[in-house]
Amino acid sequence: MVMIFSSKDILEMAIHMEEEGERFYKLFSEKASKNDIKNLFNYLSIEEKRHAETFKEIYKDLKDKEFFSAYPDDEANKYLHSWVSSKVFIDWNGILEDKAFFDENSVVDLAISLEKDSILFYYEISEFVSPDNKNLLREIINQEKIHLSQLTTLKKSLK
Numbered sequence: 001m002v003m004i005f006s007s008k009d010i011l012e013m014a015i016h017m018e019e020e021g022e023r024f025y026k027l028f029s030e031k032a033s034k035n036d037i038k039n040l041f042n043y044l045s046i047e048e049k050r051h052a053e054t055f056k057e058i059y060k061d062l063k064d065k066e067f068f069s070a071y072p073d074d075e076a077n078k079y080l081h082s083w084v085s086s087k088v089f090i091d092w093n094g095i096l097e098d099k100a101f102f103d104e105n106s107v108v109d110l111a112i113s114l115e116k117d118s119i120l121f122y123y124e125i126s127e128f129v130s131p132d133n134k135n136l137l138r139e140i141i142n143q144e145k146i147h148l149s150q151l152t153t154l155k156k157s158l159k
Contacts, residue, residue, distance in 0.1 A: 018049070028107050040150060
């Protein structure tokens, strides 16, 4: 079965991913004890917020033009959102309950993993994005790659 997401679905998931990323980086920038981690995570939280705002603008533009609907059944759309959530989004309860997780190496490892997941997600949805938004999506993918590179460099410095 080929899954086709509506433009609305794609944008809602992208907005949610960026908001989750912002929340993650903001939380751990406040908890970090090392200035290099604190500064990078603070910068990344601002970047994630900016990406979410970009997707919200696209969403608003498309809403005015009307979304195409991949699945007219609202239950199918809920299922798709749930499926994507289980593959990409952060398990906040697990993270916040695990006191050992607050080790900076673990946090940086998770951040690297989240950036990789975001990049993969954006590559996957790129074939479902309208041609006028492909360049924008490519730019966001490039920014996510820069974030991944920054985190990888930070990880090497922690050893």
